[in-house]
Amino acid sequence: MDEAHTGPRHRPSRGARLVNGVRAVVFDTDGVLLATAARHAAAWKETFDGCLPEWQPSHAGAPPRPFDPVREYRDLVDGRSRLDGVRAFLAARRIALPPGTPGDPPGCATVHAVAARKEEVFSAMLRTDGVRAFDDVRPALRELRRRTIRCAAVSASRHARSLLQAADLTGHFDALVDGRDAAALNLPGKPDPALFLEAAGRLGVPPAHTAVVEDALAGVEAGRRGRFRLVVGLDREADPHMTDTLRAHGADMVLPGLVGLPAVLEGEHT
Incomplete structure (x- = not known):
């Protein structure tokens, strides 16, 4: 689980027709960015x-x-x-x-x-x-920054901000929405899309031009309910059953890691 896989793994799906126009990405935190x-x-x-x-x-x-x-x-x-x-x-x-x-x-x-x-x-x-980021996180975030794609981190956890700081990741994000924000704003949790919608609003990019990256079933369902342009499921274990389950809950495509994400968002792998 700790080693990043290389390249995307997905079957052709409606996601292949949606990648053009993505201007922002909202990332779940636990299991996507941090090995927690x-x-x-x-x-x-x-x-x-x-x-x-x-x-x-x-x-x-x-x-x-x-x-x-x-x-x-x-x-x-x-x-x-x-x-x-x-x-x-x-x-x-x-x-x-x-x-x-x-x-x-x-x-x-x-x-x-x-x-x-x-x-x-x-x-x-x-x-x-302690806490650490997955090995593929920083390279992917740097490449997204190079491509001028705005990024936000989202988590239902009240620990998220301090954990991202401990992993030295906060500087890579234009916005962060965590459990403390959810409590202060009375935002419902996933599978309601409220956390993701709040993050997209802070980025100044509408859901129609924003991708969501999630490893949790409740999270991909939230992305689907929020009508985000692309919902990317992340399965770091490369488990075929989990891949199918993520799709069934709303993922347009499933990747084994973040290495291939920037290219996917540019339509280079469809």
């Missing part, structure tokens, strides 16, 4: 697995099914805000919790408490492990 997706998945697993025995006591000696950091992370929490991720997981497991309030301490008793627990676990992981 596995850490988020681990933090969600520690959070949910620690609460599941309280929510679903063992039945006939069998403990509750633990959180799946691959399938359930991808389908339920990836790309979503912490609160929306908690709600989606609870709904999938048919667990009812009171919403609580934003000031709830980390715990298992309310939706806000579980979200705070995940925040606490993830923050501890960051203090231990």
Whole structure:
């Protein structure tokens, strides 16, 4: 997952007819720019697995099914805000919790408490492990800058700005929209396109001339709902099933990395 693939991988699709006219790109952050997706998945697993025995006591000696950091992370929490991720997981497991309030301490008793627990676990992981950008990010961003394509970074996470600063990437972007902005502006999370639309607005480029690059299913669906000119799914694992799933949720094409993105946007690979 850490090594960048070279060149685009996609079948002919409607995306091949849409690349002309792209003047801006909006990038998701976790899993696209930063190698933090596995850490988020681990933090969600520690959070949910620690609460599941309280929510679903063992039945006939069998403990509750633990959180799946691959399938359930991808389908339920990836790309979503912490609160929306908690709600989606609870709904999938048919667990009812009171919403609580934003000031709830980390715990298992309310939706806000579980979200705070995940925040606490993830923050501890960051203090231990740090953060880094994927190897293909800076070359791709430099090439987009050379081609005068404006760029924004988007994330549902409140950590995004500090993480991008830690990875020394903020100077490559003309705009940034993160979880703190979403809270301040009362923007709904993905799959609603509000975060992407806010980023395009800050870039001064309409969605009809903006591409979205996403690795999360909720994110590509948000790009489709927002009627962006091109929705590029990113599958760094080169998993055929994930490629098909990204397409099914709204990706016009799927790439294994960012190396080929500038050429794709110029219509050099269609």
